[in-house]
Amino acid sequence: MKLGVSLYSYTSEFGTTLTLDDCIEDVADLGASGLEILGEAHVENYPSPSTAWIDAWFARLSRWELTPTCYGSWVDTRRGRRPITVDEAVAQLETDIRLASTLGFAYVRPKLGVVTDDLEPDPVWEPATERVLDLAAEKNVIICPEIHWPSVIKSKVVDDYLAFIQRTGTSHFALLMDTGVFQTSMHRRTGGVASRMGDKGGRPPEVPVVPVSDLEDVLDHVCHVQAKFYEIDDDLQDHYIPWKEFLDLLTRRGWDGWLSSEYEGDYGVGRASDQLRRQHALIRTLSDVR
Template identity: 25%
Template sequence: MTHSIKRGVSLYSFQEEYFLRKLTLEDCIAVSVGFGALGIETIAEQMMPGFPDLSDDFYRRWDAWREQYGFQPTAHDMFAELKLYPDRARPTGELVEDLKKDIDHTARLGATVIRILAATPAEVVELAAPYARDKGVRLATEVHAPRRFSSDWFASHFEVAERVGPDVVGICPDLGIFVKRLPKVLWERSLRDGADSDFVKRVVDVYDSGEDTSTLQDEAERLNLGPLEQDIALQATRFIWEEPRQLLDYMPYIHHVHAKFYEIDDSGEEYSIPYQEIISVLKEGGYDGYLSSEYEGNRHIQDAFEVDSVEQVRRHQEMLTRLLADED
């Protein structure tokens, strides 16, 4: 099937190596481009010290990197500082002004999308939309587990998108809403930590069969199990499986996709997320934006293995290349 879907990388994927100073911001860009992923999604708070008050020198370096490596800035990930005041909600006007700074930064990078944090109030997005339109920036609220398309939360944000128009306001689906099997790196870590193997198997079986996971914590308590079992039961409630064909209902509003993954194994496949099925739906719907690799397996293996985010992203990009080339 002919399509215009493009490959990119969220630099969030390299948080481990960046934190340990194994990779610089420029290194993260160079690695991604080396895999043929020319769309670069950035995390300013994580990798651009001084944000939002970045110097002209920083932006000059950024422009030089764009020319040197030939990449396209795709999205800036914003974070709403919702809890600056411990005793009251932060005023809406302040949140709007902060979002305008994110919009300015996104435009200056040469990107066209802001990933709006799911916790950002819908009214903040709506109030900032005219400013974003003037700057040529689209506001894409992240649809992230455990939030569902059927939730009141999604309804409130989608109502704003419909009022304002998909040319400015839309969504950024995170593929973590399509977790069909509980991530293996998650429950393997639980076993290494010493959780009861029978109960871990029970949690995995309940999740993978599509049963209700909300009762698992009560079950662990009834069995007089400890904090490790309580934790895996709780974590299972934070993953969800949505039917990928639901994406077809929102295609005009999908401005960016977080291609979440937890592990690409030696066979080149993602254990938890049915990528072939999802990409087929995106092709069918005419999606023409970026699939931005977002590796989140590192936190589950740090106890026993050296994290190699670069290798994981390489494998993920190979998988995307193969699936995007496949005829459906």
């Protein structure tokens, strides 16, 4: 297994106290070797960065010895007054697959609008994804939708993705597992507009109980892990994500992909940087990672 970081972790500071260079330097400084980005957020003049920006991107990767891992993208199914068409979804997917490939990424995580409370994606996902599989193969990119709380592993969402893999026989579509799926209690973020809210009655949302053992049945189709976390305390304990059980399963199965840290806890200057270091220290004490 290899350790990386998603630049989403620095959301509360990116563009204010931290530049792109600052974030990337911090990732390298904490000893990570993989870098995950969000295309719209982190690519200057998205979706058409200049040649100079692309050259600077690869210079950063070379200087800090970082490998681009996963490129986050969006297919905004609700951007107008009507549902998005398959052709429009295909065009957006093609744009991001081409840009991700240009920037050296192996994985593209498309995020579509959802139609159920457990995050079932808009039905446009299937015909649109099927139409871009040849391009993904040409660009050597794997499309990997995210299994994200409050989705659970034993669900229609995951069943539909696995059925798509079986039906198409593709090797360019897989799953991205977000470890927030395994949270054992709800973290109440403080600060910022993205603070976690309860429902309309003011009650906190219910946390689905997803045993780590459920991962066993789908792990062969998981190409990337977003190592979501909310808080690591001073004793390097995480009271939300069961890291030992999760990492033991990956180790036993010989899974050797990227664990891309995604901090989604409380906001504050320097907090993401500190929490990322705590999480990597915790993971390194529990598993053999590079």
